[in-house]
Amino acid sequence: AQSVTQLGSHVSVSEGALVLLRCNYSSSVPPYLFWYVQYPNQGLQLLLKYTSAATLVKGINGFEAEFKKSETSFHLTKPSAHMSDAAEYFCAVRPPGNQFYFGTGTSLTVIP
């Protein structure tokens, strides 16, 4: 069975501080992995994706994520938080096939 676990439903960081959002997945075969961001009353926007190429993936808005197979993790980081980063973040896994499995989300608050 496929699943995604996002540790910490709420994360608060100070403006300029490191952002670390955690994602662990379970999949019987190497999956594709994604991070999406959702702003209030909007759909999901793709931040970055891992598709079995480089394990360190760079995305938009300064975010990056590292695929660690041994830890079944795909944590999202950003060196310096900006106020505009406040949003809901979703990790998703797509094993071979077409269905996406999403985590329950992490709400990021950025404190000025």
Place this chain on the structure above:
Amino acid sequence: ETGVTQSPTHLIKTRGQQVTLRCSSQSGHNTVSWYQQALGQGPQFIFQYYREEENGRGNFPPRFSGLQFPNYSSELNVNALELDDSALYLCASSSITDEQFFGPGTRLTVL
């Protein structure tokens, strides 16, 4: 290039009614997936349509049904609405093997 659009933006229905939600896929995409996102939850996969055929279904009852048209736009139909159907319904379009691009969603409230 136009993105994924959904209509209506908001909808209020009562229990037992039926609802139809619409999605226009992004230009060049032949696959549409529908998701239900309850408040405070991640999106849950309902089903996917590829070239007008259902191509995968999540754990949703048969009263959730869909269609895809020759222009790859899609409809989600929900019959016999229940209070728990209140959610944001998201449509995503893609090529069959690529990442999904999401629309803004339709907020359905069932009273």
